[in-house]
Amino acid sequence: MDPLQLAHDFFRSRRRDSWVPGYLAGRGFPEHVQRRFELGYAPPHWRTVVELLRSRGLSDDRIVETGLVRRSRHGRLYDHFRDRVMFPIRDPYGRIAGFIGRTADDVGGPRYLNCPDTERFHKGALLYTLPTARPARPVLVEGPLDALAVRLTGVPAAAPCGTRLTAEQAAMLGDDVLVAMDGDPAGRRGAVQAWEHLASLPGRIGAVVLPAGRDPADLLRDGGLDAVRLALRAEIPLADLVTDAAIDRHHLRFVEGQIAAARAAAHVIARMRPDQVARQVARTAQRLGFAPADVTAYVVESLAGM
Template identity: 35%
Template sequence: MPRRVISQLVATSTMSFEELYSEIKSRFNILDLVSQYVKLKRVGKNYVGLCPFHSERTPSFTVSPDKGIFKCFGCGVAGDVITFYMKIKGLDFKQALLDLAERCGISVDESLFAQKRKEKTLAELNYKVARFYHAQLLRSEEAEKARAYLKERGISEETIREFMLGFAPSNGRILSSLLRVDAKEIKQAEELGLIRRVEDGGYIDLFRDRVMIPIFNEAGECVGFAGRTLDPKSEPKYLNSPDSHIFKKSEILYGLFHTKKQIKQKGKAYIVEGYFDLLTLWQAGLDNVVATCGTALTERHVAKLKNLAEDITLLFDGDEAGRKATLRAISLFIAQGILPNCVVLPYGEDPDSFFRSKGKVEGPSDAILASFTFNALEFIQKEYQEKVLSKPKSAFEELVELFRPCRDPFLKKKLISFLANLFDIPSQEVAKALSTGFERDEVSDEYRETVEEGLCSHPYRIIAQYLVNYPKEAQTLKEAGLLEILDDSSPYTEFIKTLLSAYDSGVDPQEILDPLFQEIYSDLFFSPPFEDERSAFEQILHFIVKEKARLKIERIKECLEKGEVSFEKGNIEQYLYQIKHTLRLKSCKIT
């Protein structure tokens, strides 16, 4: 028997999860796997072909067999062999591992997926609670007010049953009574945030006297809840389950389990911000819609939708907040190479109220939105029409920041042309303003910015790429205070922390079990190298010094504003000295 076959047969449950991940990566040649889905042509050390994740005419999808990674320079998708399989098959990370293990003959003991079993147990408990809430809504006398509320909002019994809507009784100890026979379930309910311990040693329910909306993931598992108050004076109006092992608001899209099939069939998706927006639209026949779960749209939401549909329409509230949310969402989609459509509802309307005001819809449900729908650039032009005339500099700066995340070369050219026409300025000036100085400038190498300019616009991306390419300097940057200045709002912050931790532990970054990490790592690896490594290092170091100084000034100002220091002469002199010293640090230049 060949030696390789023997090794396949003996690779069993004795492997750790990390060993399984490494074994699968070693068994699968990324070139062989990708070639099953993409026609590749050799160019130097790499292979290129048409991207399977977006439409293109010129090949921009690149595979590096030496590093075992891929990247599309068109849409930005990147990763390793497992990431590719996840995306091409539409699987989550663990299911992709199981599939690939089976394909190469590795027998996997389910004990390796103990976390997955725990998640399943938690989801089953949520589902048990959801059934209880649902039964309460359908049968209990106390739920009459909830039934009346749903009727008033036009929610039919069919929709109630389809989405398993429920009612949480006002008795704050109902769940602990329901679960008290099983101490393990009590502990799990506490972990899920369904109940919390109180001073008398008992438990109180999180959701009380609320219409309950169970939230299902793509696999149909109940991962969390949203509760809508029935008391007009009660706050908050909506209460969501806290984040847990199975519920991440930044990742979950409400309704996707019910509408995923229609979204994929139509190649089109609508995004709304409210639970009842989705329910009303679904009820009206718009069956390719999803909603965020009590949070703003995130990069992970966008990445998930991008794999399901190319045609995305933002359908937010018709007020100032809705307009701002639309602009922010446009920027997120542009970063993924997508230019979405935008529905501009009449002021004061939201998707729920708008569709309810139309009564029964004849014909295609989305037909009534046609006259309110614009592509993103039309929407932006409409929103900025007055500001372009009254405050052109401010408007230009805002739109440059909105478009700056774009990496798709074709889309970037379109955005440059749009801004050049809108502000009547040369395309070259727009290209220069949009360039990050870090990525390859798809418009023209002539307008490539310096690292210093890039640090002003996307500092953490530049730092992340530097760390990927020059790990030997990681400790120096840490000692300079890199971890102290990281901004939690940057998508690269978590990546940098994980990468530094891997370097400290002697772990190969390519062995880190996180698809998002691998996607960013591959993207940065394929980015153009720094022309002057030492100069880049010094400018990054200078940026860290300046940021530490800026944050120190902010802390001093905050202390003064909060009155946390007395205004005696000695204290004032001390704080003035600190500010003066900090400002001197900000102005000093490393050479």
């Protein structure tokens, strides 16, 4: 008996009698989608999963090792997930490795909650992914609802488990990736940080710039699948965002700030693939009012210092 699979079956069985179906349907994920992607619900009680696993003969130590249950400072066991939509995370072998739980919108505390690291669940080594009938270029998003929204357009989607993208996760995505993070400063930072591990991939690494404060799940709720498809078609190179972020960290009103921005951008450009350099040199020169040759000189200077 796999206790994580047992818990997954239990969460799925509790979904229909909870607030989850109505909430998700209102976000654009009707009942058949919820069933298809095996979403569940963790009841609000403190010891439901504890008693479920005890009833199957698991020791308290083994129960805690699943990551589904925590031990209080007084030694009592309690459920880690309570009153949350449950998204199953699978390992490369297809086994349940852990879960992401999401609260309702009007509940305080952390919106998303992961399993703690366990023997099977390592959040930096797993992605929340959804099966697709055909191999295609994956879209990297921020959270599981965003992954669902993108997946409903027919393309693969993946979300980190509440952490920055790691090298191990990037290697799971393949050679070509589209990044579609939330359209707020934090989302843009996440896209730029993803570049650290995606830059070495040999394929096309693109990005979509979503409206401020909007994510793919918001677009689905307000505009349906057509709104998500339209956003995903507005692709630019992720390198554009990375270069712009280097420039935007400086005050551009004065010449000194413009020079500092050019040098910062050049330092980023110097680490890009050769086929990306010319575009970024031209964009930097245009933004700052420099001659492309001057920006190129800063790039050469950065290369010499590496």
